[in-house]
Amino acid sequence: MDDVSSPRSTIALSHVDLSLGTGAARVHVLKDISVEIGAGQAVGLVGPSGSGKSTLLMVMAGLERADKGRVTVAGTDITRLGEDALARFRGRHIGIVFQSFHLIPTMTALENVAVPLELMGRTDAFARAAQELEAVGLSARAQHYPGQLSGGEQQRVALARALAPEPPILVADEPTGNLDEATGRQIMDLIFSVHRARGTTLVLVTHDTALARRCQRVLSLHSGVVKDDSAMAPRAGAEAL
Numbered sequence: 725m726d727d728v729s730s731p732r733s734t735i736a737l738s739h740v741d742l743s744l745g746t747g748a749a750r751v752h753v754l755k756d757i758s759v760e761i762g763a764g765q766a767v768g769l770v771g772p773s774g775s776g777k778s779t780l781l782m783v784m785a786g787l788e789r790a791d792k793g794r795v796t797v798a799g800t801d802i803t804r805l806g807e808d809a810l811a812r813f814r815g816r817h818i819g820i821v822f823q824s825f826h827l828i829p830t831m832t833a834l835e836n837v838a839v840p841l842e843l844m845g846r847t848d849a850f851a852r853a854a855q856e857l858e859a860v861g862l863s864a865r866a867q868h869y870p871g872q873l874s875g876g877e878q879q880r881v882a883l884a885r886a887l888a889p890e891p892p893i894l895v896a897d898e899p900t901g902n903l904d905e906a907t908g909r910q911i912m913d914l915i916f917s918v919h920r921a922r923g924t925t926l927v928l929v930t931h932d933t934a935l936a937r938r939c940q941r942v943l944s945l946h947s948g949v950v951k952d953d954s955a956m957a958p959r960a961g962a963e964a965l
């Protein structure tokens with residue numbers, strides 16, 4: 725594919741191949757994918773259902789291992805890391821947000837946000853968690869459990885949790901998929917404001933082409949192959965709140 729790489733690429737996939745499932749259910753999901761994402765870029769990942777978007781995102785985030793090829797993130801070849809080292813690497817470098825928030829139901833909002841910080845051994849875990857909750861406008865809900873929060877509030881907690889360790893990379897898989905339009909827009913505005921303010925590299929899976937166009941670049945996936953890679957100029961004011 726065309727080389728649109730940045731000299732400071734923060735995610736680089738080289739000839740990545742991945743099949744999932746066994747026997748008759750085995751699917752060749754990612755087919756010889758090579759792509760580089762520059763530090764601080766915002767990249768939209770689009771394509772039909774089943775084209776491999778979520779799988780590609782999981783490979784970039786080190787949650788799924790490629791069968792073949794190399795995945796380099798922030799200068800580290802993560803295909804060479806063992807499970808423990810990979811988990812530590814993820815904790816420091818990559819924030820992940822899913823469509824279905826994945827909060828721990830028995831923990832308060834504050835405790836959920838503190839979890840990754842505690843795993844890193846941060847002594848200021850709860851103070852940092854409180855700051856991140858404030859940044860997403862949820863200080864007043866810190867002691868609420870996920871079941872006591874609206875969908876949009878739960879996604880804001882999940883976003884605060886992903887951002888609390890201040891990762892240089894944020895990946896999001898249809899983060900507004902379970903939210904109404906107005907709430908989804910709030911979440912995306914938050915994600916883009918963090919991208920701008922912290923220079924976070926952003927990879928966003930979405931079915932929403934208007935949303936993808938808020939990114940500088942859109943990768944289009946079809947049947948496990950990158951069919952289109954447009955380094956698009958954002959529309960004037962497209963990222964404005």
Ligand SMILES: Nc1ncnc2c1ncn2[C@@H]1O[C@H](COP(=O)(O)OP(=O)(O)OP(=O)(O)O)[C@@H](O)[C@H]1O
Binds near residue numbers: 744780
């Ligand atoms: N564990 C698995 N075993 C077998 N096949 C799988 C597995 N996980 C995913 N697949 C297949 O891989 C393909 C890509 O799945 P993926 O979830 O990455 O698609 P997607 O582009 O994110 O789709 P959607 O837009 O619906 O979320 C699909 O055809 C899916 O059925």
Ligand SMILES: [Mg+2]
Binds near residue numbers: 777778779897
């Ligand atoms: Mg998906």
